[in-house]
Amino acid sequence: MNRGAMGVGMKRLLLPGTAVFIGGSAMAAPPPPQPFTWTGCYIGAHAGAGWSQTKLSNPGATIIDVLPAGGEVGIGSDVGFIGGGQLGCDYQFAQNWVIGLAGDFSFASIDGRIDDPFFVGKNGNPAPLRAHTDELASLTGRVGYTWDRYLIYGKGGVAWAHNKYNLDNLFSFNGPFCGSGPFVACNAAASDTHAGWTAGAGFEWAFSGNWSVLLEYDHYGFGSKTLTFVDQEGHAAPIGIKQDIDVVKVGFNFRFGGLLGP
16 A cells, blocks of 8 residues: 555544544533522621611690690610611613512610600609610612622612600609609500611622622601500500611621522
């Protein structure tokens, strides 16, 4: 066999092997990275600070030993701690837009106090008026704009706050004196779960895998409501309550699905 014939034979043998090698290399190539997306559900936790402004008013036409008829007093709180959890779901669409629905719950310690500016308390001591918020919850929708792993958003929805109120060291409450002794003070109290609305804005960053971190501000508005305050002797009086709460919090979310990306 001459050299030309041998060369043609070798080419015929090598070409199928080369094709198999190239095809095998193509099949072994890694798949392209999955596009990054905010679509998915999540669960997380948060902590932060909150403060409130509570207004007490007399809705009646007579003095109730705390407020004159038509009188109103505001109780501003110190900054208190909040902490709790959240869960929700998001959907990314039109490339850069995200909508979602979420619920959250927070334990709170937001306390406010003011001495009654209208009446002197028992035995010449002030009569402190106190408002304490120990729980906050909300159900909200949100819409945001995203670029890669960053999301800015606004949110709004319904909210609830659980509050406790105390009117201490009063000389009498709604007319009657408390007890039969001269040194007994009236300490009236009430509590409620107040429904209202909330609106806020935030920033979220998916920093690693399915984990994200957020920074958020929320305002809670609770309309006017009349509560019945009762002292230890059973004397009762209606008092109007109106409250606003502001919260700043940071949080972490773990997302199920989505947020894969490179």
